[in-house]
Amino acid sequence: MAIATSRREFLRLTGFGSAGIAAAQLGGLGFNVAFAKQRAARRKLEGAHQVASICPYCAVGCGTIIASKDNPRTGTRDIINIEGNADAPHSTGSLCPKGAATFQLAVNDLRVTRVMRRKPFATDWDREELAYDAALDRIAELVSKAREDTFVERDPATGKLINQTTGIFALGGSTNDNEENYLIAKVMRMMGVVRIENQARI
Numbered sequence: 278m279a280i281a282t283s284r285r286e287f288l289r290l291t292g293f294g295s296a297g298i299a300a301a302q303l304g305g306l307g308f309n310v311a312f313a314k315q316r317a318a319r320r321k322l323e324g325a326h327q328v329a330s331i332c333p334y335c336a337v338g339c340g341t342i343i344a345s346k347d348n349p350r351t352g353t354r355d356i357i358n359i360e361g362n363a364d365a366p367h368s369t370g371s372l373c374p375k376g377a378a379t380f381q382l383a384v385n386d387l388r389v390t391r392v393m394r395r396k397p398f399a400t401d402w403d404r405e406e407l408a409y410d411a412a413l414d415r416i417a418e419l420v421s422k423a424r425e426d427t428f429v430e431r432d433p434a435t436g437k438l439i440n441q442t443t444g445i446f447a448l449g450g451s452t453n454d455n456e457e458n459y460l461i462a463k464v465m466r467m468m469g470v471v472r473i474e475n476q477a478r479i
Contacts, residue, residue: 322358329362332376333454339376340365356383375451382452420445424468442469449475 325344332339340362345354359380363370372379392407427444431437447465449458458475465473 325357326354329364332372332379333382334373334375334452336455337367338455339368339372340370341372341376341379356380359383420468428469440469441471443471445470446472447474449473451476 322344325346327342327344330341330343332341342358342360342362343356344358344360345356347353348355361368361370361372361376392409392412394403394407394412395401396403423444424442427442429439429441429443432439445465445468447461447470449461453461453475462473
């Protein structure tokens with residue numbers, strides 16, 4: 278008589294069951310499985326240079342430990358791990374999801390390292406690489422033009438002085454740190470922008 282079973286059930290009964298039995302047997306022999314897991318997790322940090330730092334995101338400034346090792350191939354010191362600092366009195370080693378993923382922000386092969394530009398109404402990015410100075414000049418030119426074209430000095434209905442730029446919406450990035458978002462808000466308000474939001478709150 279054939280017994281119908283799913284692939285998930287088969288894996289649970291064979292693989293996970295065998296692993297559980299093996300772990301129970303090792304524990305019965307006096308082998309500390311928890312210690313072995315902790316030892317394996319710490320092995321990559323052996324010989325690493327560790328420094329105390331803070332999470333770059335919000336104003337809480339949770340404590341972190343940044344571990345790095347010398348890379349003999351490149352001659353640089355590479356970050357290998359970032360985790361919460363248990364000695365930090367206000368965070369005691371805890372990190373929010375963004376803070377816990379700080380390593381992926383610092384070390385990521387998918388991170389864009391060049392200026393990417395897409396012309397208006399284009400469907401693809403330009404193949405030609407744009408220099409940083411040229412990109413900054415273009416951004417400044419467009420922001421200045423948008424402000425001049427949409428700046429409202431006084432309320433048309435009441436004549437009250439408002440000094441608003443209605444054609445610009447400022448959106449801070451969730452990966453911007455606290456200081457960067459502070460500067461974004463200051464610069465935008467200086468130009469009269471009133472629609473200011475941050476991606477982290479959306």
